[in-house]
Amino acid sequence: MTTPAVISLTDITKVYDTGEIQVHALRGVNLEILSGEFVAIMGASGTGKSTLLNILGCLDHPTEGSFLLDGVPVHTLNRDQMADIRNSKIGFVFQSFNLLQRTTAQENVLVPLLYNRREKIDDMKERATTALTRVGLGERIFSHPNQLSGGQQQRVAIARAMVNKPSLILADEPTGNLDSRTSLEILALFQDLNRQGVTVIMVTHEPDVAQYTKRIIEMKDGRILRESRLSVPRDADEELRKLPAEEE
Amino acid sequence: MRSANLFRIAYQSIIKHKMRTLLTMLGIIIGVGAVIVMVAIGQGAQASIQGQINSLGTNLVLVFPGVFRQAGVSMGGGSFTRLSFDDVEKLKRESTKLTGISPVVRTGAQVIGGISNWSTSVYGVSTDYLSIREWPLSSGEFFTEGDVRSQTKVCILGQTLVKNLFPDNDPVGQQVRIRNVPFKVIGVLSEKGQNSMGMDQDDIVLAPSSTVFYRLSGFRFISQILTSAASTAEIPAAQEEIRTILRESHKINEGEDDDFTVRNQTELASTAEETTRVMTILLASIASISLLVGGIGIMNIMLVSVTERTREIGVRMALGARSRDILVQFLVEAVVISIVGGLIGIVLGVGATLVVGAVTSWTTVIVPSTLFVSVGFSAMVGIFFGLYPAKKASDLNPIEALRYE
Numbered sequence: 001m002t003t004p005a006v007i008s009l010t011d012i013t014k015v016y017d018t019g020e021i022q023v024h025a026l027r028g029v030n031l032e033i034l035s036g037e038f039v040a041i042m043g044a045s046g047t048g049k050s051t052l053l054n055i056l057g058c059l060d061h062p063t064e065g066s067f068l069l070d071g072v073p074v075h076t077l078n079r080d081q082m083a084d085i086r087n088s089k090i091g092f093v094f095q096s097f098n099l100l101q102r103t104t105a106q107e108n109v110l111v112p113l114l115y116n117r118r119e120k121i122d123d124m125k126e127r128a129t130t131a132l133t134r135v136g137l138g139e140r141i142f143s144h145p146n147q148l149s150g151g152q153q154q155r156v157a158i159a160r161a162m163v164n165k166p167s168l169i170l171a172d173e174p175t176g177n178l179d180s181r182t183s184l185e186i187l188a189l190f191q192d193l194n195r196q197g198v199t200v201i202m203v204t205h206e207p208d209v210a211q212y213t214k215r216i217i218e219m220k221d222g223r224i225l226r227e228s229r230l231s232v233p234r235d236a237d238e239e240l241r242k243l244p245a246e247e248e
Numbered sequence: 249m250r251s252a253n254l255f256r257i258a259y260q261s262i263i264k265h266k267m268r269t270l271l272t273m274l275g276i277i278i279g280v281g282a283v284i285v286m287v288a289i290g291q292g293a294q295a296s297i298q299g300q301i302n303s304l305g306t307n308l309v310l311v312f313p314g315v316f317r318q319a320g321v322s323m324g325g326g327s328f329t330r331l332s333f334d335d336v337e338k339l340k341r342e343s344t345k346l347t348g349i350s351p352v353v354r355t356g357a358q359v360i361g362g363i364s365n366w367s368t369s370v371y372g373v374s375t376d377y378l379s380i381r382e383w384p385l386s387s388g389e390f391f392t393e394g395d396v397r398s399q400t401k402v403c404i405l406g407q408t409l410v411k412n413l414f415p416d417n418d419p420v421g422q423q424v425r426i427r428n429v430p431f432k433v434i435g436v437l438s439e440k441g442q443n444s445m446g447m448d449q450d451d452i453v454l455a456p457s458s459t460v461f462y463r464l465s466g467f468r469f470i471s472q473i474l475t476s477a478a479s480t481a482e483i484p485a486a487q488e489e490i491r492t493i494l495r496e497s498h499k500i501n502e503g504e505d506d507d508f509t510v511r512n513q514t515e516l517a518s519t520a521e522e523t524t525r526v527m528t529i530l531l532a533s534i535a536s537i538s539l540l541v542g543g544i545g546i547m548n549i550m551l552v553s554v555t556e557r558t559r560e561i562g563v564r565m566a567l568g569a570r571s572r573d574i575l576v577q578f579l580v581e582a583v584v585i586s587i588v589g590g591l592i593g594i595v596l597g598v599g600a601t602l603v604v605g606a607v608t609s610w611t612t613v614i615v616p617s618t619l620f621v622s623v624g625f626s627a628m629v630g631i632f633f634g635l636y637p638a639k640k641a642s643d644l645n646p647i648e649a650l651r652y653e
Contacts, residue, residue, distance in 0.1 A: 059566065059646050080570045087568020098563045098650070102264045114253040115568040160567070 005068070006167050006199050007033040007056065012065035014051050014222075025051040026062070027222035033201065035167070038194040038233070040210035041203045043219030050172075052219065053203050057090055057170050058082045070167045087115050091161025095173035097153040099145040099160075105132055106141040109160045116164055131159040135189060151182035158189060168199040175209055181243060187212045188236035212236050254573065258580035265553075272549045273589035275542025276629065280593025280622045281600060282535035287618050288601040290528025292611035297520050300442070301513055308380060309346075309486055311335075311473040311494065314507035330469040331508065333461075336374075338497045339475070345486040348376035348476040353460045353469075359453060361424030361433075362413035368406075370426060370453045372460025373474075380476040388420040388435030396456040399463060404435040406452035427464055431455065483512045542589070543629035546582055550637035554578065561641050562649025575642035582634025583627055590626030594619050 014026040025048045033039055043049040054060040055067060058074055059082075067074045070089055077085065086092075091112075099108050109128035113121055121127065132141050135155040145153050154174060161169050171190070175183035191212060194200050202213060210216045211234045218226045262269050313331050336351045343349070353372030358365055371377075375393055378384065391402050403424065410419055419433045440449040455464075477486035487510045494508055554561070561574055569577075598614060605612040 054647050057566070059650075080572070083565065083568050083570040083573075086566060092566045094563075094650070098559065098566075100560060100563070103260065107260065111564065112567045114257060115564070115570075115573060164568075 004035055004071075005032050006035050006037075006070060007031065007201075008066075008068040009055075010066045012052075012055060012062045012067060014048070014055065014060070015063045024222055026055075029065070029222075029224060031217070031224065033168075033199065035199055036194070036197055037215060038190070038200045038213045039202070039215045039217060040213040041201065041217050041219060042205060042207065042210050043225075044205060047219040048222040049203055049205075049219045051222075053170065053172055056201065057092060058085045083115075084117055087112055088118055088164055089167045091158075091164070091166040091169040093154070093157050093161050093169060093171035093174045095176040097145070097150070097157045097177075099153055099156055101145055104142045104144060105137060105148070105156045105159075108145070108156055109163050112160060112164045127163055128159070131163040132156065134162070135159045149182070150178050151185055154178065154182075154186050155189065158186075158193075162193070162198070168201060169193070171200065171202040173204055174202060175204070175206075181240075183209070184236045184240050184243070188240055191233075191236055254576050255580060257573075258577050258584060261577070262581055262584060268549065268553075269585055272546055272585050273592065275545035276539065276586050276589030276626050277542075277593040277596060279535065279539030279542040280590045280626055281597035282538050283532060283622055284594060284597030284614070284618055285600045285604060286531035286535040287528065288597075288612040288614045289604065289610060290524065290531050291613040291615055292605070294521065294524045294528065295613050296611040297524055301520065306382065306513070307347075307477045307480055307483060308513040309475045309477055309483060309490065310511045310513075311475070311490060312509040312511065313469070313471075314505075314509065331473055332470065333457075335494055335497050336470070336473060339473070339490065339493055342493050343475075343486075343489055345477060345482055345489050346475045347478050348380040348474075350374040350377040350380055350474045351457050351470045352377075352472045352474055353457050354471045355460060355464055357427045357453075357464060359409060359413065359424050359426050360428075361422060362417075362419065363415070364413055366409055366412045368409060368451050368453055370403075370455060370460055370464060372455055372457035372464075374457055376476075377454065377474065380474050383440060384438050385435045386438040387418065388433070390435055391456050396458050399458045400456060401429060401431045401459055401463065402434045402455065403431040404437055404454040405433055406437045406454075407439045407450040408448055409451070409453060410436055426453065426455075429463055477512075483514070487512060539625065539629065542626075543586070543633040546586060546630060547633035547637060550578060550582055550634055551640070554637050554641040557641075558644060558649050558652040561644050562646050562652065565644070565646035566650060571642040574644075575638045578638035578641050579631065579634050582638065583630035586626045586630030586634075587623060590623045593626070594622060597622075 009029050009031040012026055012029040013024070016023040016025055029048075029052060041049055041052065051060070055062050058069065058077075062075055065075070069085065072085065072089075074082070074085060100111070106125065106128045109131050110124055113124045113127060129138070129141055132138055135158050137152060137155050137159065140148065140152065145156070148156065158169075169190075174190075175186055178186060187209065190200050190202070200213075202209070204210055211230070213230065214233055215229050216227070217224055311331060331351070333351065336349060339346065339349050350373045355370050355372075356367065357370045358367050359370075374396060375390065378390055385404070386407075388404070390404060391400065394400075395402055403426065405413070405419055405424075413419065413424065414422065419436060422433050424431050424433055437450065437452070437454070442448060475486065475490065477483045490510050491506065495506065498507055500507065564574060601612050601614055604610065
């Protein structure tokens with residue numbers, strides 16, 4: 001059985017024209033990511049990693065090249081179609097969580113459902129609650145972001161990313177603002193989701209964090225420098241259990 | 249489902265910023281409230297002036313001598329024309345459209361009687377005068393045609409004279425001396441109050457025109473002729489008839505100007521009405537400016553809000569909001585703020601109008617259409633001033649918005 005490609009990039013280039021100089025952020029990227037993969041994209045700043053993330057997230061068009069997401073040629077879509085693709089096929093997780101303040105966890109998770117044009121959803125609240133329960137926040141659905149810890153906020157963000165059942169979750173430095181223990185918890189959550197079949201792409205500059213994924217792609221000067229697959233990724237869950245219990 | 253969602257998003261955003269929303273609304277609340285109060289005061293002034301003008305007699309037509317037409321510019325003694333009893337008689341004989349005709353021979357005189365004396369205007373009039381002015385007696389009776397023919401020395405007192413000369417007893421049957429000529433009081437007029445110019449209409453003594461003309465007046469001419477048309481609709485025809493008859497009476501050739509002026513009470517009223525109309529418009533415009541300022545307040549806050557929420561807009565876009573969704577969200581916020589503000593403004597405006605009416609005893613009239621117009625106008629203010637910030641928000645690039653600190 002062949003697994004379908006979730007992402008298929010062919011000769012992607014991106015040039016930023018700032019007027020005086022042209023910045024070649026991507027100089028021909030070819031990449032295929034299959035359903036069920038857990039991929040880390042690594043690289044220092046300025047290597048084109050953020051640009052690649054923007055293109056993968058359907059926030060930006062490539063200058064040249066083709067990008068198929070779930071078979072849809074994203075590079076031909078207009079602004080509204082891109083918005084619909086982001087809504088239905090991609091779940092975003094950001095470094096700084098980006099939750100709506102003064103809004104309960106449940107309402108935060110509701111947001112992608114409110115913008116969903118594909119289907120009429122009558123049980124929005126139930127879906128949001130289910131997603132929150134899945135990330136272990138079933139008890140905190142009416143908490144506001146300022147009442148939650150960083151790790152909990154990131155869990156809300158992950159629940160929000162999953163609520164529309166996207167083809168892939170795109171995480172941009174998801175553990176960048178978290179301490180190591182909470183980072184492990186979040187990584188464990190991603191690994192757990194991935195085991196249940198969710199495709200996860202994680203951008204990070206920390207080699208440690210990348211060790212928890214199954215495939216590492218290193219970027220340099222707008223190209224893919226190196227690619228490696230980990231046959232046995234580190235298990236965040238197991239490492240968590242080994243950590244001394246934290247006193248509350 | 250979709251629009252319900254958009255309202256839900258806007259609603260959440262509004263209630264999340266209660267203080268800001270309230271302060272933004274304040275401009276609209278004050279604006280709408282001010283418009284309602286100002287228009288109510290203006291309309292009230294107009295209504296009370298209309299009432300006072302009607303108190304002259306609704307179908308009144310007045311004839312002045314021609315010299316009145318050159319207000320302030322004397323035409324010289326030779327051109328000074330007069331209205332005569334012949335004119336009055338000719339009108340009585342020939343007119344078909346007039347229901348009442350009365351000359352007015354006016355003279356100022358001191359009236360002595362009762363406990364005091366009082367300087368007032370004595371009007372020599374005909375028996376039609378009361379019906380023309382729609383002015384009933386409060387007691388006694390009016391003089392008769394016979395009194396006019398025989399120049400009887402009888403008079404009717406206005407309320408101001410009654411108050412000053414006979415504060416305690418009934419003046420009917422009493423004697424008064426007008427310019428030292430004894431008159432018998434046979435009736436008392438009912439109270440009429442001030443006219444539109446603020447003059448006391450009750451400071452008056454009525455007597456038969458012939459009596460005043462031959463026994464009191466130094467100037468032997470008629471200062472005006474009062475007539476009444478059968479109905480308001482017949483006023484223009486009546487005026488035309490008066491002109492025809494008087495031109496004939498004064499032997500004015502074709503092509504020459506009238507040496508008299510025929511006016512109806514609408515024309516007299518028009519100046520006063522124009523004044524209050526201008527005042528109403530002025531008040532409403534000033535109030536509208538505050539509504540406009542309220543609208544600019546909305547735009548200001550919305551613009552700040554767009555900047556402040558750039559990150560949120562970026563997140564919403566990343567989560568699948570189309571540009572239109574963001575546009576509608578901000579527009580709905582602006583419109584809801586202005587409509588709710590408008591409704592609160594109506595409540596406060598109506599309340600303030602009632603308070604103003606009670607405290608100042610001004611007449612205030614709340615026209616229901618003002619309320620609808622206010623809400624409609626504030627909704628428009630919301631759309632107009634919300635559009636630019638909303639457009640600005642919806643045009644944001646999601647990548648830059650997400651990166652915004």
